[in-house]
Each structure stands twice: as structure tokens, then as C-alpha cells.
Amino acid sequence: MTTSLQRSEFDLNNAFELLHPGIQRWVYSQGWDELRDIQAAAIVAIVQGGKDVLISAPTAGGKTEAAFLPLLTRALQEEKSGVRALYIGPLKALINDQFERILGLCEVLEIPVNAWHGDVSASSKERLRKAPAGVVLITPESLEALFVNHGSRVASMFLNLEAIVIDEVHSFIGSERGMQLQSLMHRIEAATKKRIDRIGLSATLGDPLIAAEFLRPGSGNDVQQIESASGAPSFRAQIVGIEAPGEQGLPPPGLTTVANHLYSRMRGKNNLIFANARNRVETLGDLLVKRCEMEGVPVEFGAHHGSLSKDIRQEAEQRLKEGRPYTVVCTSTLEMGIDIGSMDSVAQIGVPPSVASLRQRLGRSGRRGKQPSTLWMYSLAKDLDPKAHLHDKLRVGLIQQAAMLELMGERWCEPPRDAALHLSTFVQQSLSAVAERGGITPAALYNLLCKGAFRKIAKDTYIELLRELGQRKVLVSAEDGTLLPGEAGERILGHYSFFSAFATPEEYRIICDGRTLGTLPIDHPVHPEGFIIFAAQRWKVINIDEKGKTIQVKRAHTGKAPIFGSDGPFGTHREIRVRMKSIYESTLLPRYLDATGQKLLSEARTEYESLRLGEQFLIREDSDVWLFLWQDDFVAVTLSELLIWKGLEASGDGFSLQIKDCSEDSAKVVIRELGNFNDWPSAEELASRIKNKSFEKHDYLLGEKLLALEYATKILNIDGAKRAVTDLIRRLA
Numbered sequence: 001m002t003t004s005l006q007r008s009e010f011d012l013n014n015a016f017e018l019l020h021p022g023i024q025r026w027v028y029s030q031g032w033d034e035l036r037d038i039q040a041a042a043i044v045a046i047v048q049g050g051k052d053v054l055i056s057a058p059t060a061g062g063k064t065e066a067a068f069l070p071l072l073t074r075a076l077q078e079e080k081s082g083v084r085a086l087y088i089g090p091l092k093a094l095i096n097d098q099f100e101r102i103l104g105l106c107e108v109l110e111i112p113v114n115a116w117h118g119d120v121s122a123s124s125k126e127r128l129r130k131a132p133a134g135v136v137l138i139t140p141e142s143l144e145a146l147f148v149n150h151g152s153r154v155a156s157m158f159l160n161l162e163a164i165v166i167d168e169v170h171s172f173i174g175s176e177r178g179m180q181l182q183s184l185m186h187r188i189e190a191a192t193k194k195r196i197d198r199i200g201l202s203a204t205l206g207d208p209l210i211a212a213e214f215l216r217p218g219s220g221n222d223v224q225q226i227e228s229a230s231g232a233p234s235f236r237a238q239i240v241g242i243e244a245p246g247e248q249g250l251p252p253p254g255l256t257t258v259a260n261h262l263y264s265r266m267r268g269k270n271n272l273i274f275a276n277a278r279n280r281v282e283t284l285g286d287l288l289v290k291r292c293e294m295e296g297v298p299v300e301f302g303a304h305h306g307s308l309s310k311d312i313r314q315e316a317e318q319r320l321k322e323g324r325p326y327t328v329v330c331t332s333t334l335e336m337g338i339d340i341g342s343m344d345s346v347a348q349i350g351v352p353p354s355v356a357s358l359r360q361r362l363g364r365s366g367r368r369g370k371q372p373s374t375l376w377m378y379s380l381a382k383d384l385d386p387k388a389h390l391h392d393k394l395r396v397g398l399i400q401q402a403a404m405l406e407l408m409g410e411r412w413c414e415p416p417r418d419a420a421l422h423l424s425t426f427v428q429q430s431l432s433a434v435a436e437r438g439g440i441t442p443a444a445l446y447n448l449l450c451k452g453a454f455r456k457i458a459k460d461t462y463i464e465l466l467r468e469l470g471q472r473k474v475l476v477s478a479e480d481g482t483l484l485p486g487e488a489g490e491r492i493l494g495h496y497s498f499f500s501a502f503a504t505p506e507e508y509r510i511i512c513d514g515r516t517l518g519t520l521p522i523d524h525p526v527h528p529e530g531f532i533i534f535a536a537q538r539w540k541v542i543n544i545d546e547k548g549k550t551i552q553v554k555r556a557h558t559g560k561a562p563i564f565g566s567d568g569p570f571g572t573h574r575e576i577r578v579r580m581k582s583i584y585e586s587t588l589l590p591r592y593l594d595a596t597g598q599k600l601l602s603e604a605r606t607e608y609e610s611l612r613l614g615e616q617f618l619i620r621e622d623s624d625v626w627l628f629l630w631q632d633d634f635v636a637v638t639l640s641e642l643l644i645w646k647g648l649e650a651s652g653d654g655f656s657l658q659i660k661d662c663s664e665d666s667a668k669v670v671i672r673e674l675g676n677f678n679d680w681p682s683a684e685e686l687a688s689r690i691k692n693k694s695f696e697k698h699d700y701l702l703g704e705k706l707l708a709l710e711y712a713t714k715i716l717n718i719d720g721a722k723r724a725v726t727d728l729i730r731r732l733a
Helices: 012-017 021-029 037-046 063-077 092-109 122-130 140-157 176-192 208-215 253-266 278-295 310-322 355-362 396-409 423-437 442-450 459-471 487-494 574-585 595-610 633-645 664-674 683-688 704-714 718-732
Strands: 002-004 053-056 082-088 113-116 133-138 163-166 197-202 224-227 235-244 270-274 301-304 326-330 345-349 373-382 475-477 483-485 507-512 515-521 531-534 537-545 550-555 618-621 624-628 649-652 656-660
Touching (some): 012 037, 021 092, 037 053, 037 063, 053 063, 053 208, 063 133, 082 092, 092 113, 092 133, 092 310, 113 122, 133 140, 140 176, 140 423, 176 423, 176 442, 208 224, 235 253, 235 396, 253 270, 253 278, 253 373, 278 301, 301 310, 310 326, 345 355, 373 396, 373 595, 396 574, 396 595, 423 442, 423 459, 423 475, 423 487, 423 704, 459 475, 459 704, 507 537, 574 595, 618 664, 633 649, 633 656, 633 683, 633 718, 664 718
Parallel strands (some): 002 224, 113 133, 163 197, 235 373, 270 326, 270 345, 301 326, 345 373, 507 550
Antiparallel strands (some): 475 483, 531 537, 537 550, 618 624
8 A cells, every 4th residue: 555645635734733742842843844745644644553654755854753753642642651662773873873863852752762782781771671661772683682681571661562663674675684673573563462563764665565565574565655755856977987907006096096086076075985895995095095195185085884993983974974074985884874964975986786775875965955966986997908808898887887877867776685585594583582482382483483574484394494403403392392492502592693683794715726815705606617706817616615615716717807897796686787788779878977988888889789789699709608698696697507507617697697618509509408497407406506505694504405495595586597598599599
């Protein structure tokens, strides 16, 4: 159910009249002429209770007040003990920021407000546990800790809870943390034996129905969706093309040129520079600081990423808040809604993680309403030579950036993918539920989890899970059948890291001839005899040691690695690939490209035409064949695994797959053979052939069968691969 917001549809005065008089006075004190459309609609939807609501509005669009004005009205209408509103945010810094915002409203209403996360003192938490009241702002991890360490108090703390507010709801969907959050919300309802309203807040939603289903699994159609009529704010953007001889030297010449551009555009202003990787953040930050020192001017540049200490990160955030000229080079750490003031502009170095992420980042600029948001995108490209990699010749990175920029301008962003079973998070929630209740029967655990957040887990899979956890002494059965923590389970529960459902991607050491070349996070299949790209070079995989987390390689003398190409993460959506193809085939030179960018685009189109990629999808280069897919990366992984199953060596992404030592005729024969879908292995059988399948935190506790099942649902897309093969065969005819 979606509420389409037009101001004429709402009597804003009536919405205002629904608020408690104390809140009305607070609104007047803020100098507001009127409520925003999103706030008026939310008041009508939330103030009576009994509804789940999803609120979508641009960054700084008043979503927090939209949720809390009616919720606090409900709390004031009837005085009750316990926590009345529970706000769950993805970041401690965001919670601290929202704490100050909500406190300003609640102080005049005499409603207590409490922040609860890892940086809050134990004494403050204990006081709240003994006398719960008002509004609590908490992270999923701290809520998990409450269940595990004080499970007996959960029911009394939340007995009169009016609603759970989830901020930045899009950031949770499809992730281990999102499954944890869904499970915790269900467990609060199970503990209090009542339904509790859920309110989701987001600035970025690719598919509101998926977000609604996340909010209330199994009843997404009943969630009321409210979207601001104001839409996304206007913005201006330019892609700056940078040509360089490649990443030789320290610092790399391409980044040196980017740093010079950034310095001239951003010194004396407030800006954010998103650089994708920590090493790139450090390199750019160092170059910009040195430039200030060389020019003899105050240093107005700093860095912000997850490996820096909290004090350093907070210092950078504070300098941005102060409004004095300062620019921070960062990873995704400053992407979400921490209040750092309005930036003059935002820069993106290389391909962003997604269109949704790019929209979030852009929302950091132009928020005061004085000017449109401003975005500078930098595309690094290699000077071409006859031996250049095909992706460099096709300027894949530039074309992908252009496609993402255009799609963002059309207000499109990726719908979240949430096909995985999340068995790792199920293990964590099982242990948490056992700790909360001091033991639980298998039937009660099934009802609590598999009829709650983990609805995709079938009963036979649940039984297999319990068997695995029993064999590994994670859970044991008492004489009466009650599940209790086993020896391994006690160790897991007792470790400080238990409350987090996710782990950072495991990094494998890359070793050549006994020498460690560095580490690489592995989030996609790697096979012995396959190839990886590392340090701008191509390497052949000799051996993979899953326990030791090492990959033995040797230098691949055939083929050349792309120098700049597409450096976006795994998971690019098909819509982006389709738009890339459209840009290649267009004759327009977009105005959002600078002169160098337009030159690079023209070169890319010339190469595209010379390869006749508008007419064919198989290209022979040296001894290899390139298969151009224009698909998402999940379909590409599935197809590459099917080609490997057929005896070929294939690797790549949704843009193209490279098939080693293969002729066009041989590739065509195999593609036609794949048209017999009845011969295909199942997704689980295909996944069982892959060695490095452990991505999530507790995957190591799963047996091979369950691990293959998890991988198949998380990464493989059999239906999409069948559609892709059908299309390829049609084009071969």
C-alpha cells in the first residue's frame, strides 16, 4: 500500500492538530511555517498505531521528525513504564548524531532519551535496565547483547514499546546484519507477546516492496509506503577523464593528477572525496596535504576510514561540522547520515559501489538548499598501446561511471538482492536464543526463527543444521531434549565479537615462489588453474589453502591485466550493463563528460565498432575468447562455473567472460550444449565444485552440503543464467 504525496491531498493543519499540544509548541518554536508533506502523511499513518510504515525521502528530508512527532504523541497520550520507542541505527556515530536531534525535542516534553552502544558506559546501561523509559537509540549489536546477557529483562523493558524505528533501512537489506535485525525484532515481539509497529526510514530505495517485505517478512504488502513528493534534489555532475601511463611508481601518476585537480577545485571549501579503497584514501590524502605544505597554506585535507582510530575519525567529523574549509578523503564511512553539515561538493574516484551508494554520497552535497548538489567523478584511464587489455581499450570504467550517473539522474537505483538463506546468521541467532532463554526445545527454536526472519529455511535444512551444530558441539541436547550451548558454543558466546553477525571479508595471502605479494579479500569464486588480477598483473592460481587462507600463484605470461578498468565491487546490476551497451552504441557526446572524458568515450566507441560488438558477442583475442554478456555479476559467475563444468577455463564479470585457450567454434559448441537445461547440475552441485565458499562469519561451522546450499542461494543465479544462455543461442542462430 503506497501513499502518493501531493500537498492538495493532505490537510496539513489537520495533521498538525493530531499532535500533542507540547509537540505543537515545539514545532512553533522551530519556526516552521508548515509541516513537510512526508511529516504530515506520517503523522496520519502512525499516530493511531497498528500500522507498519516505510518512509522514503531525500537526505535531510525530515524523516526523523516524521517518525517521532506521532510516536511521541502516542507516548504522551498515556503514561506507561518501560521503553516507548526503540530507534535502531547502523552506526554508532549516526546514533550519537540522532541522539542530539531527538533530545532537543524530548527535553521539552520531559521524555528520557538514552543512547545504547559500545561507547556508552556500563553504569548508564544498568540504570536503563533497572528503570527503562522513554526513547532508546541502539545498534543491532547492542540489542543482541541485551538478549544474550539480560534475556530475562527483555520482556519487561519493552512491554509498552509503541514502535521500532529502523534508520537507513536500505543499508540492512540482504545482509547478515539485516537478518540479525529482522530476527531481533521478531524476538522482541515473541518476548512481549504482542505485535509492535515497525517504521523504516530511507533516502534510497531501489524497490520499496522489497524494503517493505524486509520490514515485516511475509506481510510486505500490508506495509504503508510513504514517499516524499519533492523527489530527489537537483544536482550537477561532471565526469573528469584522467589519462595516465598506468599505476607505475609511487604515488601512481593517475592519482597524482587527480590530487592536483581536487586541490584546485576543493581547497577553501567543504567537501567529501570518496576513494573506494583505504590505500587510495591514504595516497590521495597524503598528496593533498603535501600540496598544501608545498604551497605554504593551511592544511585543509584529512582522511577518514574504518582502520583509523575513533579519535582521528571524530576530529575529521568535527572539523566538517564547524563549517570552516576542510575536505575529507574517505571510504564509505561518511556515506550515511552522520550530521557533518552541508558539503560544497562530493567527489567520487573510480566506479562507485552502486547507484544507490552514489545517490547517498551525492546527498551529502547541497543540503542547505542554497545550491544544487555537486558531484565530481574521476575516471582513470590508461594510455593505450597495442598490447593494452581489452577492458582498457573499451574504457570500461568510464562507461560504467557514465551509465551509473545517467541511471541516478533518472532516479533509478538497484533493488536489493536478498536470496540467501543466511545460515551463518541463523547459527548466531540460535546460540543467542539459547542464551536468552537458558535453553530452548528444537520445536520452539524452529518456531522462533524459521517462522520469523528465517522463513526461507526449510524444515529438512533446519534439521541438518541442528545435526551439524550438534556434531561440532555448538549445541547439545539435555536429557529432556532442551538445546543448550555445547563446549564450542560456550566459547563462541563468550567471545566479545559474538554480538556482531558479520565479519570483514577474509583476506587470502597471495604467494608467489615463497614470497608474499600482499593480501586480497576473496568475495567471488577462485579456482586452481584459474586466473586472478592483483597489483595490476595477471596471475595463474596454482593452489588454494582454505585453512591457511593462502593462494599460491605464478605469473601468467599470456594476457594482460587491465590497469584502471572497472574497479567497482562484485554485484553490478544488469541494468547498468544494459545502459553501458546503450552508451557505446549512441553517437551523442554527453555534456557531463569533460574534454578528456569525451575523447576517451570516442576511443571506446571506435574500439566497440571495430570489434563489431553491436552485432556479435564472441571475440577472439590471441588464444582466448571473450564472451560479452551485458548481465549482472551473479549470472556471470553462474555461467563461468557452467563453462568450467564443461571443461573450459572461464573468469570475468557481467560485462565479459574470458575463456582461456579456446576457439570461437569451441565456445559456440559449448554454449549450444548448455541449451539443454535438463543436463545442468543443480545450483548446489555447481556450488560444491567451488573451494572458497566461506564468506560469512559462522560459515566455518557448516558442513559441505549446507555450505554449498548457502553459496548457491547467495551467489548463483540459475534462472538468470538460463535466460542468458537462451539469448546467446538465439543470437547464434
